[in-house]
Structure formats: structure tokens, C-alpha cells
Amino acid sequence: MEKKRMLKIYHDMLVIRRFEEKALKLFEENKLRGSVHLTIGQEAVPTTVCSNLGDDDYITSTHRGHGHCIAKGAEPDKALAELMGKATGYCGGRGGSMHIADVTKGNLGANAIVGAGIPIATGAGLAAQLRGTDQVAVTFFGDGASNEGVFHEGLNLASVWKLPVIFVCENNQFGISTHVSISTSVEDIAVRAKAYNIPGTVVDGNDIFAVDKAFKKALVRARKGEGPSLIECKTYRWYGHWTGDPEVYRTREEVEEWKRKCPIKRLEKYMLDEGVMDQAGIDAAHAEADRIIAEAEDFAINSPEPDPTHVLDNVYCD
Amino acid sequence: MEKKRMLKIYHDMLVIRRFEEKALKLFEENKLRGSVHLTIGQEAVPTTVCSNLGDDDYITSTHRGHGHCIAKGAEPDKALAELMGKATGYCGGRGGSMHIADVTKGNLGANAIVGAGIPIATGAGLAAQLRGTDQVAVTFFGDGASNEGVFHEGLNLASVWKLPVIFVCENNQFGISTHVSISTSVEDIAVRAKAYNIPGTVVDGNDIFAVDKAFKKALVRARKGEGPSLIECKTYRWYGHWTGDPEVYRTREEVEEWKRKCPIKRLEKYMLDEGVMDQAGIDAAHAEADRIIAEAEDFAINSPEPDPTHVLDNVYCD
Amino acid sequence: MSVKKYAVAIRDVIAEEMRRDKDVFIIGEDIAEQGGIFGCTRGLLDEFGGRVRNTPISEAGFVGAGIGAALAGMRPIVELMYMDFTYVAMDMILNQAAKLRYMYGGKASIPMVIRGQQGIGRGNAGTHSQSLEAFFVHIPGLKVAMPSNAADAAGLLRTAIRDNNPIMFFEHKALYASSCEVPDDPDFTVPFGKASVVRPGSDVTVIATSLMVSRALEAAEKLASEGINAEIIDPRTVLPLDIDTIVDSVKKTGRAVIVHEAHKTGGVGAEIASQITEKAFKYLDAPVERLGAKACTLPFSLVLEDAVVPGVDNIVEGAKTVLYK
Amino acid sequence: MSVKKYAVAIRDVIAEEMRRDKDVFIIGEDIAEQGGIFGCTRGLLDEFGGRVRNTPISEAGFVGAGIGAALAGMRPIVELMYMDFTYVAMDMILNQAAKLRYMYGGKASIPMVIRGQQGIGRGNAGTHSQSLEAFFVHIPGLKVAMPSNAADAAGLLRTAIRDNNPIMFFEHKALYASSCEVPDDPDFTVPFGKASVVRPGSDVTVIATSLMVSRALEAAEKLASEGINAEIIDPRTVLPLDIDTIVDSVKKTGRAVIVHEAHKTGGVGAEIASQITEKAFKYLDAPVERLGAKACTLPFSLVLEDAVVPGVDNIVEGAKTVLYK
Numbered sequence A, B: 001m002e003k004k005r006m007l008k009i010y011h012d013m014l015v016i017r018r019f020e021e022k023a024l025k026l027f028e029e030n031k032l033r034g035s036v037h038l039t040i041g042q043e044a045v046p047t048t049v050c051s052n053l054g055d056d057d058y059i060t061s062t063h064r065g066h067g068h069c070i071a072k073g074a075e076p077d078k079a080l081a082e083l084m085g086k087a088t089g090y091c092g093g094r095g096g097s098m099h100i101a102d103v104t105k106g107n108l109g110a111n112a113i114v115g116a117g118i119p120i121a122t123g124a125g126l127a128a129q130l131r132g133t134d135q136v137a138v139t140f141f142g143d144g145a146s147n148e149g150v151f152h153e154g155l156n157l158a159s160v161w162k163l164p165v166i167f168v169c170e171n172n173q174f175g176i177s178t179h180v181s182i183s184t185s186v187e188d189i190a191v192r193a194k195a196y197n198i199p200g201t202v203v204d205g206n207d208i209f210a211v212d213k214a215f216k217k218a219l220v221r222a223r224k225g226e227g228p229s230l231i232e233c234k235t236y237r238w239y240g241h242w243t244g245d246p247e248v249y250r251t252r253e254e255v256e257e258w259k260r261k262c263p264i265k266r267l268e269k270y271m272l273d274e275g276v277m278d279q280a281g282i283d284a285a286h287a288e289a290d291r292i293i294a295e296a297e298d299f300a301i302n303s304p305e306p307d308p309t310h311v312l313d314n315v316y317c318d
Numbered sequence C, D: 001m002s003v004k005k006y007a008v009a010i011r012d013v014i015a016e017e018m019r020r021d022k023d024v025f026i027i028g029e030d031i032a033e034q035g036g037i038f039g040c041t042r043g044l045l046d047e048f049g050g051r052v053r054n055t056p057i058s059e060a061g062f063v064g065a066g067i068g069a070a071l072a073g074m075r076p077i078v079e080l081m082y083m084d085f086t087y088v089a090m091d092m093i094l095n096q097a098a099k100l101r102y103m104y105g106g107k108a109s110i111p112m113v114i115r116g117q118q119g120i121g122r123g124n125a126g127t128h129s130q131s132l133e134a135f136f137v138h139i140p141g142l143k144v145a146m147p148s149n150a151a152d153a154a155g156l157l158r159t160a161i162r163d164n165n166p167i168m169f170f171e172h173k174a175l176y177a178s179s180c181e182v183p184d185d186p187d188f189t190v191p192f193g194k195a196s197v198v199r200p201g202s203d204v205t206v207i208a209t210s211l212m213v214s215r216a217l218e219a220a221e222k223l224a225s226e227g228i229n230a231e232i233i234d235p236r237t238v239l240p241l242d243i244d245t246i247v248d249s250v251k252k253t254g255r256a257v258i259v260h261e262a263h264k265t266g267g268v269g270a271e272i273a274s275q276i277t278e279k280a281f282k283y284l285d286a287p288v289e290r291l292g293a294k295a296c297t298l299p300f301s302l303v304l305e306d307a308v309v310p311g312v313d314n315i316v317e318g319a320k321t322v323l324y325k
Ligand SMILES: Cc1ncc(C[n+]2csc(CCOP(=O)(O)OP(=O)(O)O)c2C)c(N)n1
Pocket: A063, A064, A112, A113, A114, A141, A142, A143, A144, A145, A146, A172, A173, A174, A175, A176, A241, D029, D057, D059, D081, D085, D088
């Protein structure tokens, strides 16, 4: 992998990690409401995937979308402001954590409805095909989402129309409290690619190199107009489904074991071993991420609340 | 196959064939309205499948449901009366061709919404499992229905709960004017069984012995509590999707070729060759079917229209 | 002007708009070779090729695809073979198409038309004969049109395709064969939110939508023969609703009857009646009379269907009721 | 009597009915080990094992499974984590559960309860804060309950589970923690179609549902301090609707205000206002005032949400409007 991209992935993973740690702190201080779904532990997938995309490529995201939107170019300050429902947030406080979008950057939006991003991304791929560009659309979704009807409909449609869509399943092994083995009839969700006659691959979702290799393959196929692919990334969320989750469904040991598989630490070890970066560089990267998030916090906290007299704006456009 | 069952299948195929020929005639004489979906050419599947079921086993059917309901024990007279919207019809004229049901015979109903019968049958299987009986639920659906989200949701649910449900796809190669190759990303829909970790089989849907063999296997598995199966029966409808279909999507030659594969003629040849029946017996069987349908026509034609003053009955039950 | 069938008027507008704007395309079930089971896309495949696509039977999936294409800058038209099938795509319509722009803080738009036919007329029974416009009026973010004749169908559809918001366009299966004079101007549009006074009158205001407009006109003739002069108003779009034209008429007549094919309970008629009462209370000589389908599933049998959906005589009675005759 | 939280009252009724009738079972997302994300099934797994099942995230599939099980003689309770998800199961609810019995000529029944919470209160934003009862009132075949307190929740839910028809049971997320006296009688039921007069009064009738009942009571106190005596009525079920109790009250007060959390446009308030006007026209001193959510998606920000949903002051104003004060 080119060093530049590796450093970008590393930087983005750190920013996402710090962003969410900050969001959690603000939530615990009651400075932030709603359901905040933390993606901590899963940072490798969005960062690696998006490092392969341009601003004119599209993504759709989920309720657990902070990673996707930051990796696709969202500014942490406006994102954090949105989590706080401030006027300066991406959605001006209308959408909150689960609806951050930035169409100018190709982010067609996080989505609070499980699976809903799948057909939407399929349509973005259709737009690219109709315009004859080599743009691609990537949709991120969870293991649980793979049991929704729209998963089936989206993949079938993308396959029969050979659309440039890449379906990226982040299998963190749970849908809220429900283990994938209870909700999902196959051990590897990637197997479902067979039902649509498209390639399906399983990768270690905490290994940026594995994710990168599989995604690049799908990307070439999509850009060449050969059709969609399904990539399943096995990963794990460290925190509860949402802030306040009793986590009755797993043991502390299981969580600790996965923390040892931290995608950030793993990349740091690689970079140190391979001499890509020294400890000073790593410390500097951490300091940089801390600074960005500290500034984002200042910005968000000092931003005004939305003006209720404008609550009816933007229901329609002209 | 036991002779008794073979003769039952033969009889039912003849009755279904004559029933629909009569429905078509009545439609052309404007004695019958609505969309009448003929299953002529596909009679082997419903008759063979239902010959393996008891009245306490469940089925759900489709818009193309005359075959299923007659094979599951519906009386042709009440069925034809329903097609004519008469008071004496199965639904008292409320439902028409696409909603004939007879819960006492285990027929949970035809359904005008493509795919809708799939989760409903899954629930009937759940009822059997919860009660601890060895009842099974069979759902018939078309190739086009296999692209609806409820197909995916129903099969996944049946698989994770190991429900006694048998999913029978009648692949007649078209959804209205759309060839299966345009709508469906796999050549064999049975392949989709892999996405649910259940057995999937493709059979010649015009061969009662092939259908019987595959279905029996699935039936044993279901009754033993080992879970669902998917069976794809390749077949073909001789008439348009509905009465009045311009049939722009296929050639007369293709239709003629399939008429040569008539499941009824095929069984007759087998029975003659094997000495199961002689020509006299065949003539008698035809005469018997003609008589049943002639009586059904008299019954339906001479039945009264529903009484509008009772139109609000049965919205609720007590 | 040329006399055109409702279905042909729709087909021609789709073709003209696809010629005018290459971002416009159409997807739906059996719309390509078949030209749609009601003929509203007949011939389009030959002219526009891949911009006219048959979809698999997966309404949530292809309505969702329409949303994604619209977010990505295209102008999709999504045909639902029956608008009853909005039920299987409801999340895509009401949680996605209707809400995304607002939830994204106005930073996205979804120029999409979801069109198809609804209502009675083919003996398709309960799940294929409904009138569902009320749902799309209740949840903010959509616009809802329901043309009652070929000219309005053409003018409203062109407005819809050129609009930058998601539109629910309700055609009526029983109107496809009806015809009238339609302007040939390729820029002929009918604005949303502008009701048409189909028949001027002075004694009672009858607000009718879609198929009910023709029944209201018939009723008006019967009423006229009894010396009652009914004014008939067709809102044409129920969201936005041109309540001013309706209220002005009611202030003149003091009496109003609303008739739609959708179920009376919870139908658009309740909203219109409430707005009339709120805005013209002092002018009303009688409570607004609402006519709509009875509270049962639409039955298959024609005699039963006739007993459920408002007919000419019900409208005549309704007018007499508010006139205390 | 024991003081119980709304969520606990629901949990206890489900448990008691599952003990009483082995055909009753419950399925839904995260209802087993987790006991439901709002705790309405907490502990049930231990007692009832396989009759309490976590479903995959596939609402159309498991609502459909509920319908099939009901047709096959069981009495399913289907929990939707948020009633907003009725959108992805809408065909199963409105074309199947609501219609099958009628379309089958009355030869089948679907004793099923679809229950879950809706409304504001958790900052879940536009797709997780809606109030959707209006849809299920418009399409015939369902019954619709929306309890405003723990006792009604218990009594109405028991009625629902024992009813032989498909029921939409709308709990409210902001009420789960509220508590009141609940009868211990394991046969305690509250009938459908019987409104409760929450506060007797003489000057103005306020009809309020679900969370709005408590706001209406607060408003009534403010109004009382200004010498206005409001009568507050909670319909408890909007289908069937106890219009008689409402009309009797309006005939007494001559004035009515309806307040619900659902969007005002096309909401149940329009139906109730129309029925009041039809049945008590001569008694009305002012047009019925409707209060409901403004015509925009429910915003995430609390200050914005407060600006969209009716508050105590809006109800006070509404009462004064119809009193011309
Ligand atoms: C249609 C729908 N059903 C249910 C929910 C409630 N819900 C929100 S997140 C979630 C779990 C999703 O699991 P998964 O897809 O694996 O994503 P993860 O949370 O693990 O990232 C559920 C059930 C929803 N938001 N939308």
C-alpha cells in the first residue's frame, strides 16, 4: 500500500476513535442526547474503503455512521456539532448522529433505518451507469441488516443491471443483543453473494491490508462495469450497541479479547516494525488527532442552538 | 408411487385444466371479471405436492392459485362461484379468483400480493412447531416472487428457527412479460437455498415423479423437525399472464414446444405404457372431470349475487 | 390541441420530458417491451433504450434505487404497476424520499416522480383497488397529485417531472381510456396547488377528486334538473391543497360536500372538511358532508363494490343533505 | 391495586396472558435475553422459553409470520421495537392482517397484537419519533389502541390479546417510566371504544391522546387559574372511536380542541373534528380547533422538536381560541 494512503488511513482511524470517545464523554455529561452508536473497534473498514474512493464516488452509511462519514471527508467539527443538535452541524440539528450527509463529498448519508442505505446506494450506482461515468457506489451495512428484505432486493437489482456497487458488510457479530448466529442462517454472510451470482469475500475487518486487497478487487470490477461485489468484514464493536446498553449478551472477556485486536494498534505495530513510522511520528499523529477533536469540541460547544422560527425550512426545495 | 395417489394426481390435474378452460370461456363471455391467472400447463406441481399433504397441513398460494386450492381440496363449484363473485363462492364474492381460502382444509389462502404468502406460511410452520405437531406448511410462489424482500426474510426466518416449511417455487420463466433472466440474478433459483443454509433442488415441474421425489425428501426433513427446504420446479404457463395478455415477450413456437411437454399427456402416456390405466379408463377420467366442471358451472351460474346490505359483515369477528 | 386518451397523454409527456432532459429516466415492472400493463410507457423502449428499464418484482428495492439516483443528480420516474404496492415500499417513500432532504438540513434534493394507477374499475379486489393518497398527505415532504382527466394528467405530470421534490402521482385505472383535448405545447404545465372549478354553481360546493369528478358532474346534472345548482371543484393536487378556491366557493354557497373514492374514515375528506370548517365556520349553513368508501375492504363482486364506493346518487343525496332537502 | 410503571404493567399483562393461554406467544427484536430495549418483555424468556423469540431484523417477515401463526390458530404478540418500522411491514399489516378475514368471506380470523412504542422523547430524530396511528384507522380491518397511562395500558393490552382481530397497540416511549395504580385482578380489562373523561369540565372539551393527555391536564390547570374549566377526554382507542362520549361533552361545552402528537395534517384529529362537526354542528360556538405536529419531519434538536410538537401552552391557546379569548 502506498505510504501516503496508509498514513491517511491511520490518521482517519485516530480521528474517528477520538471523535467517538469525545461523543461518549459529552453524552455522559448530558451535553448530547439521542442514541449514539459507537463504531470504536471497527475503524479499519470505513477508513480503508474510503481511502480508495474519490469525492465523486458515493457511499451510503448506517446508524453507526461516524466512521463512514469522517472517512468520506466530513469535518469533525460540523459532525460533532450535529451530534449536539447545533445550528452549525451538518444538518443544522435536523438529523443528528444518524443522518449526517454531505452530498458534495459523495456521502449520500447515514441512515437510521437498518438496510435502507442498500437500495439507495444501488440507485447511485445506477446513476453512474446511466451517465456512463466510472463512479462507484459503496454501501456499508451490518450483519443484522443482511436479513432485511432490502438487502435481497438491492443485491439482486445491482446484479441483474451490472451496477457499479460494492456491498460492504461490517459483521460485528451482533444486532443490538442478538448474535449473528441467532439471526442469520449462514455463518459467512459473504456466502449470500451466490444468491446473486456475484463475488463474495470474507476478510479480517481489523486488518487494513486485508480489507484493502478485497476492496480493490471489487473496485476494479465495478469501475470496469462488470458489476457488484459483496465483501464481509469480520469485526467487533467494543462498546455497547448504544450508550447505556446493559450488554447482557456478551462477556467482558470476549470484549477484552477483541480489544487486543485493535486495528489502530495493529497498524502502529506494522508501521514501527516496517519502519514506516517511528514512535515520535506516532505520538505526533495522536497529538494531531487530539488537537482536531479538541477544536471540534470547542466549535460544537460554542455553536448556537438552531433557530426554531426556521423549523419549517427545507421540507421542500424550489 | 402408490397407484391411488397417482390416480388422484391425474384426476386433480384434469379438474384444474377443465376448471380453468371453463373460467376462460366464462371470461370471454363476460360472465366473469377481474384478472384471471391461468395455471394451465403447470398442473403437475400443485397436484403432486398436495397429494402428499393432509388437511391439517398448511399451504399458502398466489394470484395464480386455482391449481393449489383445488389440489388442496377446494370444491370446484364454490371456487367457480367465487370467480364469478357469487354469494355461494368461497369468499361470498368478497375475494374473487385471487383470494380463495379454506382454512378447514389447511388452505390459508391465495394471495394477490406477490410473495406475501411466503412469510405467512412461515408463520403457519411456526404454529406447528410451537404446538409440537408434525404438521408442515408449504408455500407456492413464482420465479418473480423470489426477488421480493419477503422471500429473503421468510427463508431466513424459517432456517434460523428450523421451521417445518417447504418453499415451492413454480418457475414458469416469466413474471408477466419479464423473463426470469432479466429479473433474477441466478439461473437456478434453488441456488438461493445456499443463502439460508438449507437444501435446494431443481426439478422438472412437468414430471409428477420428479416433483414427488424432491417433495417427499423435503417433507421427511420438515416432519422430523430438521427445517425448511427450497424446491424449484421448472415449468411453463400456456396462456398469457392474464386473460388479455398480448404476449409480446415470447414466440408461438416456444409455447407450442412447451405444450408438447403437457404434464397431463405425459402422465397418461406413462399410465398407458405401464398398464396403470387403459384408454377406457382415461376416457372415463376425462368424462368425470367434464361432468364435475359442468356441474360447477351450473352451480356458479345459477347462484345469486351477494346481498349488498351485508357488505359490511365480517370486517371484524367477535 | 389534440384529443388524447389519459394513458396516451401520460406516455407522451414522459417521452417529451425524456427527450428534453437526458437525466430523466423511468423504471418499473413490465414497462419496457410490454410498455406497461396500462400502456403508459408504450414505445419508449425503442426510443430511449436503457433509460427505460424493467425491474425485478422488488418495489422497495427499485423505489430506493430511484431515491439514490435522484440524490446522485438524476430525475427518475418510478412506475408502480399499482399504487397499492406503495405498501411494500412504504419505508422508502415515507422515511427516505419524504424525509432525507429535511433531515440532511436541506443539503440534498430528491427530484423523483413515483407514479401509477389506483382505484376501482377492473375487479382486482381488495389489494388492487385501493385509493391511498391520504398517507402521503399526512407525512411531510411529498407532493400529491391525482389528475381526473387527460389534460390535467399531462399538465400535472410535466410539472411533477420538472419539480425538484419527490412527487406521488396517482393516476386512475378507470380513467386511462377516457379522453379529452390536450394542449400540444411541449411546455404545457398545470401548476400544483391550483384547484380547477369544473362546473360553476351557486347552491352547493362539491369537492371531488380523480374518478369522482365525473360522478360529481353527473350528479350536478341530476341536481340541476331539480333546480339545484352545484359548483364542482377538483383540487387536482391534494398536497399542496388549494384551500382558498374551495373556501371562496363555500363562502358563496354556504354548503359543501366532499367526495373521494378512498375510505371516508381518515381520508383526505376529513382534512378538507376540517379546513373548510375552520376557515368558513360562520358561512356554513350545514356541516360539511363527507362521502367516501365504506369501512370495509373493497370487495371483488361488482354489486358489492358499487355498494361501497360513492356513486352519483350518493352525491345527489349528499348535496340534498347539506341543503336540508 | 399496585403502583406500577407503564412498561412493567405491559410486561405483567403479557406474562399473565401467556400463563393463562398457551396459544399466546411473543416474537420481536431483542425481546429474549435483553427483555426488549424498553424492558416490556424482561424476564419472560426464563419463564416461557421458546414462546419468547428474538427475530432477525426483518419486520415484514416476522409480522407475516405472526399472521400465518394466527391463521393457524395461535395468538401471536408481535413487538416492533419502534412502531415507525410498521413502514417496512406495511403490506403485511394493511393488505394482509387487515384484509384477509374480509376477503376470505369471514372464514378466517387473525387474533394478533402488533405492539410497540412511538413518539418523541429520546432524541431519536425523524424516523424514530413518529406517531402513525392515522394509517391504521384509514384502512378497515384493524383496531387501534393508544394508552396514556399504566392502568389503561394494562387493561387495553389484555383486551387486545383476548380479542380475535388484529390489533395495533401504540405505546409511547415517553410514558414507559410513568406510573400509576394498576388493578391486580388478572382479568382486569379496559374495553375498546370507551373513552375516559380524565377531567370533568364545563367550558371547553379537550380531546387528547397518548402523551398529550398529561399535557392537556397541565393546560387545564393553567386554564383553571384563569377561570376556564376544561373537560379532558382520552379516547384510549381511536378505532373503535367513542364519538358519543366526545359529542355529549361538546354538546355541553359548545367548544372542542383536539390535540395529538401526530402531524396535524391528515391526522386522526381531522376525522374526530369532522365527526364532531357532523354530529354537534348546531351546538358548536366555534370551529373545532386541531393541534398536532407541524408539517415537517420531527427534528433531532430538542429546541426544534419542541417547536414542532404541541406543548402545554399551545393547548392553553387552543382552548382560548375556541373561547374567543
Ligand atoms: C428497519 C429497522 N429495524 C430495526 C431497527 C432498530 N435497530 C437499530 S440498529 C439495530 C441493529 C442493527 O444491527 P447491524 O445491522 O448488525 O448493525 P450494527 O448495529 O451491529 O452496526 C436495530 C435492530 C431499525 N433502526 N430499523
